[in-house]
Amino acid sequence: MIELQHCAVSLAPDFTFGPVNAALTEGRHVAITGKNGSGKSALAAILAGEGEVVSGERRLTCKTGWVSTAQQQALIAQEKKKDDADILDVIPVPSTAREVILRQINMADCGEAFTLLTSGLRMVHFLDNAFLGLSTGETRKVLLVRTLLASPDVLVLDEPMDGLDTASCEFLHHHLQSIQHRCTIVMALNRLSEIPPFVRQLWLMQQGQLSWQSDGGGVEQSDLAHLKQLLHMENTSLTLPEKDETRYSPQMAEGENVLVKLVNGKVSYDNRTIFSGLNWQINRGEHWQVTGPNGSGKTCLLNMITGDDPHCYTNELTVFGYKRGSGESIWDIKQHIGLVSNSFHLQYRVNCSVLHVVLSGFYDSIGLYEQPDIRQKQLAREWLALAGMAHRADEPFQSLSFGDQRLLLILRAMVKHPTLLILDEPCNGLDEINRLKVLALLGIIAAGKESTLLYVNHHSEDKINGVELVLALGRHNQEAQA
Incomplete structure (x- = not known):
């Protein structure tokens, strides 16, 4: 044939x-x-x-x-x-x-x-x-x-x-x-x-x-x-690089632990209701998995949090203490978020080096347009070494396979130890070794409680240790459960 x-x-x-x-x-x-x-x-x-x-x-x-x-x-x-x-x-x-x-x-x-x-x-x-x-x-x-x-x-x-x-x-x-x-x-x-x-x-x-x-x-x-x-599928003990202390946490009221709060949330497109009546709250240190069939609104919900979906302005949504639509800058939100998603992967078309992709995570940019300091360069190289990619630091991003690009974008999202780490099907395109390595990395982050994880995936085997709370989105109804 x-x-x-x-x-x-x-x-x-x-x-x-x-x-x-x-x-x-x-x-x-x-x-x-x-x-x-x-x-x-x-x-x-x-x-x-x-x-x-x-x-x-x-x-x-x-x-x-x-x-x-x-x-x-x-x-x-x-x-x-x-x-x-x-x-x-x-x-x-x-x-x-x-x-x-x-x-x-x-x-x-x-x-x-x-x-x-x-x-x-x-x-x-x-x-x-x-x-x-x-x-x-x-x-x-x-x-x-x-x-x-x-x-x-x-x-x-x-x-x-x-x-x-x-x-x-x-x-x-x-x-x-x-x-x-x-x-x-x-x-x-x-x-x-x-x-x-x-x-x-x-x-x-x-x-x-x-x-x-x-x-x-x-x-x-x-x-x-x-x-x-x-494929050398041995278990490896992993230790995360340190945080860049020049980054800071959201300025929130003392004792305030609510990172995201949505009241009676509703989303519809072309007279089609995606979800309605959704009440959901993410507290600092909690880790959530969002589940549901295709088209149930999982990605839309995440995009509302990041400010990439206009429904964030038509709903009663508060993120890091900011009521969306109250005059806050989108960068007031994004600087505290690490993001990996299919759509973001498609948007990352700049052909900068592998090292610069990781460094761009400090600045929430697609490509690197600021001069990183010595400490940030050191941390970025440590993240690359953790993923077995240190030797590829100077290679062009676009020359990598889809799976290697996805792994690199995960490192980019994690490099600043964000307050909220949003992962929309992060393991898509990863081979067995890198999938297990990423899940182990995310498990370590979840255990540290420094970053709150918000995780979407369709594979039951891709469980992250420490992610115990579930938001289940159905065709027109939702249920949050422990």
Whole structure:
């Protein structure tokens, strides 16, 4: 079906991957794993037919479908071009989720499958909403359904579960199981726990090369044990770098421990209520996990706290003693917050050095525009060393893999020991080693009580020790519980 022989492929103007050798045979489902930056996503893209071959040979005799963060970003960029149409004096008409899915798809041929997938992935309620107004998880669902409806011979999935709620992950697992006899499935995965039972072979990527393959007769526990050994998944004792004492805590009334307070909160878009009647309070030293299905308002709620969603001004919301809309500067809020999220990752497009990315966390900037002092440089290097990235301090941020970029942005958020550390699916894109390391780091921060953690994730295995309080957002109702 697909064969790569000493194949090097240009995937971007400044990025050529390979040469690499690999062969995919019909019906032999494969899971590609490896550390961040090892080449998992690049190999998946090449197998999907992406890029231009510059040397060697790529034999591709089948129809492929590809789902990845890169594809998701490209689809969003394509739709955003419509919003710029007013330059040509044309009134832009935003595409709905339904229209994006069915573009170049004949509904007459796939009506039953469309209903099955959109129902199973809990998409029915937003199919006629503007695509660009959807959450990260919802846009991932749109891309998944569009790709599955095209009925590819080879389905290449790069971290397909990232951004999906638990129920949607379970449905997707069951659906892939049901179609395994109709197409060959390739999955690039950071989490060994997400390898489905129908996978016949494991591929390990190391430094851009396919360094190890299991025998192809099915995945045994011995294969996973060997893979974990190759990935060096040993537990390491971790100690956090010190705080930069030049930073300060919010000036709040003596004895006041309330960091965030929302009274009867309500959010709606296009006559669609996301949540209402939400009463929630975060006290200093508490650690909260926010849960709920895609589209339940988790990211919106976090953006209200950071001041990045206008609903913060239409609600009775107090952050660090400031009543939102009372004349406070957005920087009065942001200087006390560390943030990691999918949307922030997409916004961080400045191609500064790895060290400068971490240093920018002291100044809440995208890129570094102030001169850090010697102490801050020392602390930033200590954070890089903690994550095993000290040797990459001078490398350009944009040259890193998605997973390495995400790890670096987590260090950026943590470098100033913020009063409130907001983490919206921080482990998306991280390999097993870095995921465990980040969770351990966050556990140490939670134990220290210096920073209050606010954490969103869809993976039950990504539990942070010390995060015991839960805000569960439903479709129209919420419940806070211990």
